[in-house]
Amino acid sequence: MSNKLIDLVNITKLYDGVTVLDDLNLYIRENEFLTLLGPSGCGKTTTLRILGGFEQPEKGKVIFDGQDITQLAPNKRQLNTVFQKYALFTHMTIAENIAFGLKIKKKSNAYIQDKIKYALKLVNLEGYENRMPDSLSGGQQQRIAIARAIVNEPKVLLLDEPLGALDLKLRQDMQYELIRLKNELGITFIYVTHDQEEALTMSDTIVVMNQGYIQQIGTPEDIYNEPQNAFVADFIGDSNIIDGLMIEDKLVQILGSKFRCVDTGFGTNQPVDVVIRPEDVELVDPSLGTIQGKVTHLIFKGVHYEMEVMANGFEWLVHSTKCFPVGTDVGIQVDPFNIQIMNKPESEDEEAVILDE
């Protein structure tokens, strides 16, 4: 599990003079489900294309299993890609699509037939051998694209927003399907998405990217509970990001009121970003709250109510199973463990720290 399979070293990539990846370093372990997560234009797809061999970086190296494969053509690499919008060969049957890679490798006919059967069974589409891709639904085409890639027994499967074109319900089903597939195949998955929920559900490791930089690498729990900067906090889930002042260790001033927290080492009287998840904001009787406010919006979301509370000039986003009608005076309380303190980014344009592990 801990073996480094792929190592991206100092990767820099420019498009028409614009830097898309800036000195990126990342390693990927064997048998890991790693997700590159970020908004469009963050460099996640470019990273995947460099891994697949469809782009060459201007600087840096791609090490695969100890070998430098930076300049190697895509057809010489031991990894396969599942493309956005499937990219099936529409002039071939499903069986011919799946057999494509194997025929090129000159495998025996019997072997190919076995593999087609096995792959179709794996993706739950037995009996579709002679159908044409266009006659399949989006979800089915996606499964065929996966089947076509995995029959080649790659060490790594690259997936470029494979569920992006599917509707919500199908997307959720496919997420479980992908986790099952990965466990059955026992290979490394590198997954690109802009959907944080997808990333949180499936990944062993999430790499949050923005503007060509890696913002944070961690397990889904780490990324959600301990975001390292305001960008990550904002991108993953909903959050209240408030300007704060770190008065001393374990004491932060937010909107003029002092909150106890558990963070240390930020110095004294340091401006910081404070992140509080909406579900961690507790609404109580005004006399019990650390600060007082008034409910301005109330929406029923099914599992919980979503409220906005105006308090000391900041609109707090609150998720609670208790309902407080609009206009109610409330107090706001936050458990010290649920207050996340982060350094302010040093420059606007960096958005946040550049993380070189």
Next chain:
Amino acid sequence: MNKKKNPLLSGPYLVWTAAFIIIPLVLIVYYGLTSSEGTFTWANIMEIATPENRKALWLALLLSLISTVLCLIMAYPLAMILSSLKFNATGLIVMIFIIPMWMNFLLRTLAWQTLLEKNGVINMMLKFLHLPALNIINTPYAIVLGMVYNFLPFMLLPIYNSLVKMDRNVINAARDLGAGEFQTFTKIILPLSLPGVISGITMVFVPSLTTFVISDLLGGSKILLIGNVIEQKFKQGSNWNVGSGLSLVLMVFILISMAIMQKYDKDGEGAAF
């Protein structure tokens, strides 16, 4: 499938179709199958069997086939280059396709006549460079040259269209699955561009087969293609019946060639325009 569209809106087109396509077709069939007295006969159709007419049809088929193949050989690589250009190639395509059209088709063919003449511009330049003269005017070579020159854009555009609308990731997928550049071309790019190739072939072959202007101007009056024969029947001989009969035969050949093409065009969509 939009039921709210008023069916009357198709009226002008239907009138046009009836007046200028269907009625003339019916007339040609009528003339083709009747004698000058108006009685039914196969004789006009059988005119194709005369040695000179057979030769004209055979030559027309041969020359248009050669022209089509030459157009394909030239247009496909060009279309591939244009479609792989990173910048927006639309302007370039429009230029290649449209600019020749700014000049009249007859004028352009006449220009070739002047260029190719025994003492024409090309031969004067060749003479100046002490190279042997090029004597192809009034030969089938000149006709093929004229056909290729005039119809090349009709091959280029549909192939270019079918290539640009191909998903780059399909090509990437083939490479990803282990195919080299050559295999990717033969197994993926070529089959997927086939509808465009089919359209291009049809759009070059059919006008080449029926042309009489190109063969007239560049072939002298010595080389007769089936188009010239039909023209002569109508104009010089004023024999509409035989002219129509031969036209019907030619139509059969065109329909056969289109049917063959259609068989290869699996999607049945064609990529032209």
